[in-house]
Amino acid sequence: MAAIQSPKSQYQQVADLLRGRIADGTYSADQPLPSEPQLSAELGVSRQTINRAINVLRNAGLVRVRRGFGTFIRGVPQVTRDAKKRYAARNQGTGAGDVEIKALGLTPRTEYVEIGRVPAPPGVADVLRIEVDAPVLVRRRRLFANDEPTQLADSFIPWDIAEGAPELLKRDVGRGGSYTRLAELGHGPVRFTEEVTVRTATEDEAQLLELDGGQPVIDITHIAWDAADRAVEVALHVMPGNLWRLRYDWDDPTADEYPTADGDA
């Protein structure tokens, strides 16, 4: 099917070779890969070419470079995030984010970056349909699996709602999680929307997620709606693209409306 292509560039070939060696276990996960000068000598290409090849693997999330130290295989398995289940699990613990990590036998950890009252950033204000700079409660968290950062999760709640539940200003928001607190205030979420985009990480995100610049991230805007159809919470999730698998499912509400064989308007 593929058209005849000119022979691959050397750095692509080197990248394929290294990919193969990673896959078949030639290189172990404990040891660093051979150094760039070593590979350069072994394969008879310049160090630049080796470096370019390794950059290909980095972009694919296959290896991780620790500067001044060496290049290592990234041994983190993919985490499945089931949109429905993660919120249904609210009765089992504090954060919904821990469920998926534990399921893989990894150790989750949550770092609270910021919890407090701040002016709403433009994007958030827009979604919550409030004025820019109107006060909101923000909860910024960084989630880890086995001490590797796996996700940034910034949650915003309009202040006029949040002020009713002082627990929301604590790290541990208490039994059932923040949605339960919202429910107690009469704003329990009954509907959720998520918008998913893929983009390259910003510098800040790359730092916090320990990614190389330019690596793709998944950007999820999660909105919780209460029974009065008010947006009561926005959560912005940013996650390394190669690390996650998102799962959604739904019933077809119009399953009984297939056109009949004889046709009608």
Added chain:
Amino acid sequence: MAAIQSPKSQYQQVADLLRGRIADGTYSADQPLPSEPQLSAELGVSRQTINRAINVLRNAGLVRVRRGFGTFIRGVPQVTRDAKKRYAARNQGTGAGDVEIKALGLTPRTEYVEIGRVPAPPGVADVLRIEVDAPVLVRRRRLFANDEPTQLADSFIPWDIAEGAPELLKRDVGRGGSYTRLAELGHGPVRFTEEVTVRTATEDEAQLLELDGGQPVIDITHIAWDAADRAVEVALHVMPGNLWRLRYDWDDPTADEYPTADGDA
């Protein structure tokens, strides 16, 4: 917030500069960007450095290089794909894929790459819970917006179902689309699941989608289940990562089960 960083590398600075010039309209979408030697002379850095900067923009999907001709701004807006609505729109035309494109005022086009009876590929057989190499109907399509490829969509239906509806072997599967044909056979989908991952494009995909190698793609495995909970169709979608925005929404089925304030098991 960001820690003190050493000054950025030159190619990053050049990339930022070019990004700025694209954003503020210094460079028009009709004209190619200045050539690499020109930029090299203007900015006083080597051509390699310019080239690297442009590669950053390519990975972000901001520009598109036509070899031997020039580098151009990619002016395609993001398309929103609403998982529920796209299937609900089945009564309006043939393909569900056209809806989103038209909504943006772009011209959709579908290219049928392959329609026929083939042995099930391993991944597909696994999902459909049939033997590898058991026969399936495949419909491979490539979707365009304004003649730019926006999506690969390969659909698989177990042959024992598909053979009941000869229309499924035609390009135009008829009124209501393929799900209506399945419904007529007693296998109308009532439930859907989608799994979304992000990865770098394979060579074949890069060619078909006119991407540069290494660019991230969104990979969606869409499964349609009938009332007997049998997987009656699998659709594999591959789309340029920067081109799409995925939208999902769902009601919380457990909204009335928030723990009460006084608590119980």
Added chain:
DNA sequence: CAGTGGTCTAGACCACCAC
């Protein structure tokens, strides 16, 4: 300190494109 990867340059050769 020696070894690692990050980056930069000058120069070069090539494939591809439009004319």
Added chain:
DNA sequence: TGGTGGTCTAGACCACTGC
């Protein structure tokens, strides 16, 4: 044929790491 981008090399300097 001349201009475009794709790639490669040798050599260099640097920041960072662990010892």
